[in-house]
Amino acid sequence: xxxxxxxxxxxxxxxxxxxxxxxxxxxxxxxxxxxxxxxxxxxxxxxxxxxxxxxxxxxxxxxxxxxxxxxxxxxxxxxxxxxxxxxxxxxxxxxxx
Numbered sequence: 001x002x003x004x005x006x007x008x009x010x011x012x013x014x015x016x017x018x019x020x021x022x023x024x025x026x027x028x029x030x031x032x033x034x035x036x037x038x039x040x041x042x043x044x045x046x047x048x049x050x051x052x053x054x055x056x057x058x059x060x061x062x063x064x065x066x067x068x069x070x071x072x073x074x075x076x077x078x079x080x081x082x083x084x085x086x087x088x089x090x091x092x093x094x095x096x097x
Contacts, residue, residue, distance in 0.1 A: 008031075
């Protein structure tokens with residue numbers, strides 16, 4: 001929602017001509033269109049979050065399985081442990097765990 005507040009702040013204190021509008025009606029319509037466009041982007045991103053979550057879970061599970069069930073060298077083990085840690089951090093930031 002941070003981008004939305006920046007979008008609205010860009011309109012506060014401005015005149016129609018500041019946003020290349022002829023009248024206040026055009027000014028308000030332009031602001032409304034930009035706000036609606038913002039929410040379309042937010043809704044689209046939200047619908048893609050399930051796919052991203054599944055991909056991260058798969059990434060974590062693959063690393064966990066390989067760490068538990070395969071003989072590994074030090075470098076590969078370190079890489080897979082980092083993969084576990086990073087995917088878990090991202091899922092936690094997404095509030096999905």
